[in-house]
Amino acid sequence: MKLLEPLDINGMVIANRTLVPAMVTRLSGEDGAVNQDVIDRYVRYAQGEIGLIVVEAMAIHSARSGPLLRIGEDRFNDGHRELVSRVHDVSDSKIVPQIIHFMKVARSGWRQTIDSLSIREIDDIIAQFGAAAARAREVGYDGVELHSAHAYTLSSFLSKLNPRRDEYDGRTLEGRLRMFGKVMASVRARVGDDFPVGVRFLSEECIKDGYTIAEAKLIALRMAQLGVDYISLSIGGKFEDAIYTEGEPLYPYTGYSGDRCMPGVWYPPLTNADNVAIVKKFINDHGYDVPVVSAGKISAPGEAEALLQSGKADIIGMARQHLTDPDWIKKVREGRADDIIKCIWCNVCKQLDEKFREVHCFLWPKHARQAPPDTADAGAPAWGEDAGGLVVALRDDGGAELKWSRCPAGTVAGYDIYRADGAGEVVLVDAVKGARFVDKTILGGLAYTYYVRAFDATGRASPPSNSVTVAPPVPGYGAARDRETTDA
Amino acid sequence: MKLLEPLDINGMVIANRTLVPAMVTRLSGEDGAVNQDVIDRYVRYAQGEIGLIVVEAMAIHSARSGPLLRIGEDRFNDGHRELVSRVHDVSDSKIVPQIIHFMKVARSGWRQTIDSLSIREIDDIIAQFGAAAARAREVGYDGVELHSAHAYTLSSFLSKLNPRRDEYDGRTLEGRLRMFGKVMASVRARVGDDFPVGVRFLSEECIKDGYTIAEAKLIALRMAQLGVDYISLSIGGKFEDAIYTEGEPLYPYTGYSGDRCMPGVWYPPLTNADNVAIVKKFINDHGYDVPVVSAGKISAPGEAEALLQSGKADIIGMARQHLTDPDWIKKVREGRADDIIKCIWCNVCKQLDEKFREVHCFLWPKHARQAPPDTADAGAPAWGEDAGGLVVALRDDGGAELKWSRCPAGTVAGYDIYRADGAGEVVLVDAVKGARFVDKTILGGLAYTYYVRAFDATGRASPPSNSVTVAPPVPGYGAARDRETTDA
Numbered sequence: 001m002k003l004l005e006p007l008d009i010n011g012m013v014i015a016n017r018t019l020v021p022a023m024v025t026r027l028s029g030e031d032g033a034v035n036q037d038v039i040d041r042y043v044r045y046a047q048g049e050i051g052l053i054v055v056e057a058m059a060i061h062s063a064r065s066g067p068l069l070r071i072g073e074d075r076f077n078d079g080h081r082e083l084v085s086r087v088h089d090v091s092d093s094k095i096v097p098q099i100i101h102f103m104k105v106a107r108s109g110w111r112q113t114i115d116s117l118s119i120r121e122i123d124d125i126i127a128q129f130g131a132a133a134a135r136a137r138e139v140g141y142d143g144v145e146l147h148s149a150h151a152y153t154l155s156s157f158l159s160k161l162n163p164r165r166d167e168y169d170g171r172t173l174e175g176r177l178r179m180f181g182k183v184m185a186s187v188r189a190r191v192g193d194d195f196p197v198g199v200r201f202l203s204e205e206c207i208k209d210g211y212t213i214a215e216a217k218l219i220a221l222r223m224a225q226l227g228v229d230y231i232s233l234s235i236g237g238k239f240e241d242a243i244y245t246e247g248e249p250l251y252p253y254t255g256y257s258g259d260r261c262m263p264g265v266w267y268p269p270l271t272n273a274d275n276v277a278i279v280k281k282f283i284n285d286h287g288y289d290v291p292v293v294s295a296g297k298i299s300a301p302g303e304a305e306a307l308l309q310s311g312k313a314d315i316i317g318m319a320r321q322h323l324t325d326p327d328w329i330k331k332v333r334e335g336r337a338d339d340i341i342k343c344i345w346c347n348v349c350k351q352l353d354e355k356f357r358e359v360h361c362f363l364w365p366k367h368a369r370q371a372p373p374d375t376a377d378a379g380a381p382a383w384g385e386d387a388g389g390l391v392v393a394l395r396d397d398g399g400a401e402l403k404w405s406r407c408p409a410g411t412v413a414g415y416d417i418y419r420a421d422g423a424g425e426v427v428l429v430d431a432v433k434g435a436r437f438v439d440k441t442i443l444g445g446l447a448y449t450y451y452v453r454a455f456d457a458t459g460r461a462s463p464p465s466n467s468v469t470v471a472p473p474v475p476g477y478g479a480a481r482d483r484e485t486t487d488a
Numbered sequence: 489m490k491l492l493e494p495l496d497i498n499g500m501v502i503a504n505r506t507l508v509p510a511m512v513t514r515l516s517g518e519d520g521a522v523n524q525d526v527i528d529r530y531v532r533y534a535q536g537e538i539g540l541i542v543v544e545a546m547a548i549h550s551a552r553s554g555p556l557l558r559i560g561e562d563r564f565n566d567g568h569r570e571l572v573s574r575v576h577d578v579s580d581s582k583i584v585p586q587i588i589h590f591m592k593v594a595r596s597g598w599r600q601t602i603d604s605l606s607i608r609e610i611d612d613i614i615a616q617f618g619a620a621a622a623r624a625r626e627v628g629y630d631g632v633e634l635h636s637a638h639a640y641t642l643s644s645f646l647s648k649l650n651p652r653r654d655e656y657d658g659r660t661l662e663g664r665l666r667m668f669g670k671v672m673a674s675v676r677a678r679v680g681d682d683f684p685v686g687v688r689f690l691s692e693e694c695i696k697d698g699y700t701i702a703e704a705k706l707i708a709l710r711m712a713q714l715g716v717d718y719i720s721l722s723i724g725g726k727f728e729d730a731i732y733t734e735g736e737p738l739y740p741y742t743g744y745s746g747d748r749c750m751p752g753v754w755y756p757p758l759t760n761a762d763n764v765a766i767v768k769k770f771i772n773d774h775g776y777d778v779p780v781v782s783a784g785k786i787s788a789p790g791e792a793e794a795l796l797q798s799g800k801a802d803i804i805g806m807a808r809q810h811l812t813d814p815d816w817i818k819k820v821r822e823g824r825a826d827d828i829i830k831c832i833w834c835n836v837c838k839q840l841d842e843k844f845r846e847v848h849c850f851l852w853p854k855h856a857r858q859a860p861p862d863t864a865d866a867g868a869p870a871w872g873e874d875a876g877g878l879v880v881a882l883r884d885d886g887g888a889e890l891k892w893s894r895c896p897a898g899t900v901a902g903y904d905i906y907r908a909d910g911a912g913e914v915v916l917v918d919a920v921k922g923a924r925f926v927d928k929t930i931l932g933g934l935a936y937t938y939y940v941r942a943f944d945a946t947g948r949a950s951p952p953s954n955s956v957t958v959a960p961p962v963p964g965y966g967a968a969r970d971r972e973t974t975d976a
Binding site: 169173178181182184189206208210211212213214215221225241243258267274285286397440442444472477478 | 648657659660661662663665666669670672673677694695696697698699700701702703706709710713714729731743744745746747754755756762773774885886887910911928929930931932933934960962963965966
């Protein structure tokens with residue numbers, strides 16, 4: 001299984017092909033220092049034996065920005081050293097910080113843009129990236145990742161909307177690439193050639209006049225030319241289409257590009273995988289074998305493995321799925337893939353982040369601040385004599401209402417609702433904590449077979465409940481008009 | 489060649505697999521009647537032997553809306569009858585009108601939304617669709633296309649943002665489909681089963697919380713269940729992200745979703761083809777063989793043919809490419825594919841439309857109101873002794889500046905600039921009317937070979953000019969910082 005194969009990234013050997021992309025936690029204090037909650041979050045990932053843990057974006061400059069981590073001064077080093085040490089104590093997981101520079105945003109809706117930067121300020125940012133990377137090496141991180149994605153400074157230089165007209169000229173690709181090139185030179189000068197330096201950037205900006213995959217592959221090639229050690233691709237997440245809320249600073253995941261960045265349940269699985277495959281093929285065709293990370297609604301081990309087998313990716317990035325269940329790869333390795341608690345893309349985590357609150361998973365036990373441990377305190381959930389007693393009723397509004405009996409045995413954390421349509425493919429529709437669900441996305445004229453499985457906090461699932469097949473008809477659209485005609 | 493194979497669409501036999509999607513022309517007068525300019529535009533397409541010509545969207549209701557065609561009253565019939573007759577006189581091209589209902593928009597930025605509609609108003613719209621379709625049959629159109637795409641009424645019912653909470657409930661797929669179902673029933677009741685009824689809708693809304701391909705395939709299946717005779721897929725083009733200009737009514741192609749609808753040069757070719765293939769496979773897998781139209785940056789005959797051969801589409805829709813050169817399929821059939829004038833996706837046509845001006849193609853001769861005829865008035869363009877005398881200079885900003893000699897022989901309409909990178913694939917970078925071009929999208933570290941071809945108004949091209957290879961280096965990013973350090 002390729003998922004379980006190690007990979008050498010410039011001397012950093014990851015034990016398997018999984019990665020947690022940087023995800024804001026809002027667990028650190030206002031001071032931006034590593035604290036116990038932050039350590040607990042990343043230790044939990046290490047317990048899950050994830051190949052590479054990328055720590056949430058941390059500021060390289062001296063900006064205060066709520067509970068976001070910082071690495072811009074030496075006084076933060078001890079915290080990072082402790083974090084790295086605790087993670088390394090737990091498993092072979094490697095850990096790198098994502099280092100970021102961002103511009104100012106105000107509650108008035110105003111935001112600073114890169115055309116306001118003087119050359120000296122730019123040179124300072126370049127030096128700060130180098131210094132932060134040096135700090136990352138000093139405190140024991142296994143490498144460092146440069147945040148060149150979403151709405152932040154490096155990404156704004158890469159953007160097709162880059163408004164500068166000097167050597168960083170937004171009108172030419174080379175002008176847009178210059179900032180990243182200088183940052184990379186600065187970082188290498190400080191950490192040397194033997195320290196893994198990865199990058200995250202966008203395969204597509206997903207905003208009006210933004211760049212697309214047609215340029216992303218060229219940007220990736222430049223990064224490869226400059227010796228980055230892995231390329232991790234995200235998408236969207238820009239300020240340009242962010243929705244302003246009175247009195248709140250603009251938040252770059254609130255518009256359409258935010259949807260694309262953290263695609264909800266209404267997006268198909270593997271939403272970004274084809275873009276990633278295009279980038280990987282392009283740099284491979286040009287002689288570079290820099291590992292490429294694919295991310296975006298990846299959840300099923302079979303789908304992840306297929307991406308690796310088909311050469312569409314080298315590493316599988318899972319943010320929300322790992323938040324839901326940090327033990328994903330451990331369970332795969334132990335032959336317990338069936339125990340994986342599957343992310344349902346409900347984006348409660350995204351909403352918490354948008355509201356500047358601690359980021360949790362909806363599927364965690366109530367009030368939990370971390371994913372529960374992978375240790376069972378009782379038998380697995382099991383149905384009673386009615387095998388779940390699932391009943392499904394078709395509603396006038398076109399939905400299907402499911403009700404079932406609560407599981408009498410085991411400690412139930414939630415219920416997964418599965419559905420197969422006529423083609424036989426089974427999909428996880430949703431997960432709920434109660435014993436009722438309404439499916440609003442079915443189409444008359446197809447037959448749907450439903451069943452439900454209860455799962456506990458370790459992901460151990462009950463057998464499938466009884467299954468129920470419903471076949472809503474195609475509505476008769478003539479009826480309403482006929483009635484109206486009769487009335488008239 | 490599959491492009492040249494006829495196709496029977498419910499009795500309407502199209503001679504080949506090309507289609508002009510409905511494109512606004514702004515040629516009709518304020519009265520919304522067919523006039524000579526409108527006839528000239530569509531006759532020109534018929535001269536090009538396009539399989540199916542879809543006439544620009546025409547209103548089924550009594551709204552005045554600038555120079556847009558109307559079909560909502562019998563008094564417009566004579567004009568349509570004349571249009572159909574003139575088109576049928578010219579070639580075997582089939583012609584159908586796209587019929588549309590749209591809501592009110594105001595210069596204040598206000599727009600009417602579908603939650604404002606009473607049931608009686610909805611019933612009126614349903615009846616108006618039926619009446620307009622009946623009119624289309626009466627005046628001799630070969631079929632009719634229902635406009636259920638972009639920002640207009642039917643699309644707003646299909647939208648995941650449909651705000652209604654009655655039988656047209658936006659919270660369920662069936663609720664969102666009800667309006668289209670009733671319209672289809674109304675249309676069939678008026679035109680019978682033997683009149684081709686096509687539909688255009690979106691494979692993806694491309695707005696925050698909008699629907700994606702995951703639902704588009706279900707929507708298409710419902711349309712197939714209801715007996716539509718072809719399905720033509722567009723994408724984006726919504727009001728929700730439209731950019732408001734003071735004093736102008738909102739225009740739904742001004743935001744990101746507008747970019748997606750009419751993708752510019754910075755989008756890859758065949759931008760929508762994968763979505764279309766997913767829809768086609770899904771309805772085919774469910775037992776329906778309704779022909780599916782793929783559109784979106786299709787230009788090269790080889791790429792179009794490949795879409796058909798691989799089963800990703802049944803018909804090739806080209807809007808901007810057909811505006812540029814209505815003789816596309818005729819030239820393919822006559823073995824003159826090299827004479828096709830290639831759309832360069834400059835979107836001058838889109839900008840004219842946005843400014844409420846007559847829609848022309850940038851590559852047409854100056855002041856032309858239609859594509860020039862496919863008849864040559866002199867010899868084809870040919871270079872002088874210097875074979876074009878192309879020279880390419882690399883610029884400090886990372887661009888490459890091309891200059892060449894104007895073609896001394898033939899009547900030159902423009903110059904195509906071709907570029908091959910190391911992989912050997914030749915791409916058309918742009919076309920210009922002068923003898924200079926700056927390429928701003930090249931990457932240092934790759935080698936590029938350029939050549940130029942002149943073409944006349946019929947598309948006859950000169951031989952390639954002399955070719956020039958440039959190999960811009962990867963910039964040395966250390967230099968600026970070193971200098972800065974020295975200064976300090």
